[in-house]
Amino acid sequence: FEQLAAIIDGVEDKSRVGVCIDTCHAFAAGYDLRTPEACEKTFAEFGKIVGFQYLRGMHLNDAKSAFGSRVDRHHSLGEGNIGHDAFRWIMQDARFDGIPLILETINPDIWAEEIAWLKAQQIAEAVA
Template sequence: MKHLAAIIDGVEDKSRVGVCIDTCHAFAAGYDLRTEEDCQKTFKELGDVVGFNYLRGMHLNDAKSEFGSRVDRHHSLGEGNIGKTVFSYIMRDERFDNIPLILETVNPDIWAEEIAWLKAQQ
């Protein structure tokens, strides 16, 4: 989060600055998202360090890679090392209501099911 904040701080006209958080990237970078408490802590840090006003989108995907591994390998929701808690959390938290949530999972055969499951979490 500090890297994102540093980039934003270096921009003179911040009116056109936004960030997109990818759940797999965050997890691989050491931001835990496996439990409700982990989500609260990670998104509090996002708000405190970067600012939720800069969040303009999210990529939703589970992770084939291990926590903190710095390896970006997307997986279908609930089939990787993150689990489904974070996705339910995002769908219920009103801070994410007006930003694009982009499904970036690996199996096109179940995209419709994943989208239906996400919508059911609201």
């Protein structure tokens, strides 16, 4: 996240700056998302270093590649090395409300199911 912060620091008009986090890219870069605790730690670090005021969108996808591998290979939600917990956590955290959450998984045949599952995670939190 330090590289993002450095870029933002170099911009004079910060109102024109925003970042998009891709879950597979973050995972491959060494930001753990495999458990709710790991998500909390990773996004606390993001908040401290970059700041949620700059988060303008997310790309949601699981990872075929290993944690910290620096290899970007998207997978369907819950079928890769990240697992469902991260996406459930994201959908239930209000810091991600109101920004585009873009599904970038590999199997168009199950996109509708994945979207329905993501929406159900928000509803589950609202009921709880």
